[in-house]
Amino acid sequence: xxxxxxxxxxxxxxxxxxxxxxxxxxxxxxxxxxxxxxxxxxxxxxxxxxxxxxxxxxxxxxxxxxxxxxxxxxxxxxxxxxxxxxxxxxxxxxxxxxxxxxxxxxxxxxxxxxxxxxxxxxxxxxxxxxxxxxxxxxxxxxxxxxxxxxxxxxxxxxxxxxxxxxxxxxxxxxxxxxxxxxxxxxxxxxxxxxxxxxxxxxxxxxxxxxxxxxxxxxxxxxxxxxxxxxxxxxxxxxxxxxxxxxxxxxx
Amino acid sequence: xxxxxxxxxxxxxxxxxxxxxxxxxxxxxxxxxxxxxxxxxxxxxxxxxxxxxxxxxxxxxxxxxxxxxxxxxxxxxxxxxxxxxxxxxxxxxxxxxxxxxxxxxxxxxxxxxxxxxxxxxxxxxxxxxxxxxxxxxxxxxxxxxxxxxxxxxxxxxxxxxxxxxxxxxxxxxxxxxxxxxxxxxxxxx
Numbered sequence: 305x306x307x308x309x310x311x312x313x314x315x316x317x318x319x320x321x322x323x324x325x326x327x328x329x330x331x332x333x334x335x336x337x338x339x340x341x342x343x344x345x346x347x348x349x350x351x352x353x354x355x356x357x358x359x360x361x362x363x364x365x366x367x368x369x370x371x372x373x374x375x376x377x378x379x380x381x382x383x384x385x386x387x388x389x390x391x392x393x394x395x396x397x398x399x400x401x402x403x404x405x406x407x408x409x410x411x412x413x414x415x416x417x418x419x420x421x422x423x424x425x426x427x428x429x430x431x432x433x434x435x436x437x438x439x440x441x442x443x444x445x446x447x448x449x450x451x452x453x454x455x456x457x458x459x460x461x462x463x464x465x466x467x468x469x470x471x472x473x474x475x476x477x478x479x480x481x482x483x484x485x486x487x488x489x490x491x492x493x494x495x496x497x498x499x500x501x502x503x504x505x506x507x508x509x510x511x512x513x514x515x516x517x518x519x520x521x522x523x524x525x526x527x528x529x530x531x532x533x534x535x536x537x538x539x540x541x542x543x544x545x546x547x548x549x550x551x552x553x554x555x
Numbered sequence: 556x557x558x559x560x561x562x563x564x565x566x567x568x569x570x571x572x573x574x575x576x577x578x579x580x581x582x583x584x585x586x587x588x589x590x591x592x593x594x595x596x597x598x599x600x601x602x603x604x605x606x607x608x609x610x611x612x613x614x615x616x617x618x619x620x621x622x623x624x625x626x627x628x629x630x631x632x633x634x635x636x637x638x639x640x641x642x643x644x645x646x647x648x649x650x651x652x653x654x655x656x657x658x659x660x661x662x663x664x665x666x667x668x669x670x671x672x673x674x675x676x677x678x679x680x681x682x683x684x685x686x687x688x689x690x691x692x693x694x695x696x697x698x699x700x701x702x703x704x705x706x707x708x709x710x711x712x713x714x715x716x717x718x719x720x721x722x723x724x725x726x727x728x729x730x731x732x733x734x735x736x737x738x739x740x741x742x743x744x
């Protein structure tokens with residue numbers, strides 16, 4: 305009886321040790337990275353790699369969260385400004401450019417303001433939706449308007465949104481006559497909006513940067529994830545989603 | 556096109572570019588002035604690319620080739636002058652890396668095609684410079700845009716002369732930025 309009890313105890317201990325070992329091993333290999341990424345990367349990142357944990361938002365908001373100690377492993381920003389500020393503060397490793405984008409003007413399919421060209425924003429009464437100036441797409445919007453000599457149309461802004469998805473949503477739902485978003489965001493709602501091109505000469509330099517967060521507890525995996533994103537496979541996924549290739553100066 | 560006249564006028568723009576009186580303005584640059592400069596730099600970079608491809612196509616030699624080379628130099632100097640204007644106003648000037656210029660597959664297939672392409676690229680830019688010279692506020696910018704318009708007019712004449720044509724439009728049409736931009740959209744990518 306005593307023998308049977310001892311055997312049973314040993315078996316239990318071995319089994320428990322085995323379970324614990326398996327669990328620890330699984331955690332090391334499959335623990336998802338926490339990736340803070342610009343809202344415009346939502347669709348492409350979720351499609352590209354479903355296994356990671358994402359937090360999408362305006363790059364300036366994510367920057368603030370990382371500054372305040374948010375437990376991110378990777379930060380992907382829609383503007384170099386946000387990553388570079390964190391790099392200067394020692395909060396992320398050296399950022400790299402990984403893709404680029406273009407701005408477009410979107411109008412609801414019904415196009416209530418009758419907009420055909422970006423210049424119509426000056427000629428017609430319009431309810432314009434833009435992102436706030438601290439949000440990358442908001443800053444890019446103002447660059448476009450200034451480059452085209454159309455800064456006065458900012459007087460027609462009826463709503464300043466917290467990120468590009470909010471601008472896209474408002475226009476798609478017809479709560480605004482027009483809004484400036486990335487070409488990739490317009491693509492995601494192409495059945496609800498019409499795209500008006502912005503000339504190449506007025507485009508801002510939209511550069512996405514990515515970096516490992518300095519306090520990440522999984523830096524090796526974070527570096528590997530970024531490396532894969534920069535590889536042919538990662539770049540193909542971005543292009544498939546409508547992002548532009550790495551800018552020449554960065555490649 | 557009288558080649559000597561073309562070279563003399565290009566040299567005139569070069570001298571103006573060196574002096575760069577438009578950089579001395581103390582007044583804040585208006586949105587309109589910045590818009591013309593932004594478009595101008597971009598279109599001049601396109602013109603430079605056109606000339607480079609036309610030279611590479613080896614359809615012209617001798618004096619005609621020299622005309623293309625002078626045109627390329629003028630476009631580079633124009634882009635630099637307008638870029639300096641933008642930088643002086645605290646803006647970022649467009650650069651070659653910002654564009655993927657696009658030309659039709661047969662745009663440089665023959666001398667005649669090169670002439671057609673060149674006029675199509677240069678003509679809207681001339682029209683925009685004409686309008687800019689009349690509409691910008693800063694007097695030194697007006698002089699700059701007028702000089703650029705003269706140079707573009709002569710480049711168009713030089714380009715047309717490559718195929719033995721003499722083009723002498725009495726009143727080249729001035730166009731606004733929207734029309735000029737639309738005309739070059741396909742080339743600027």
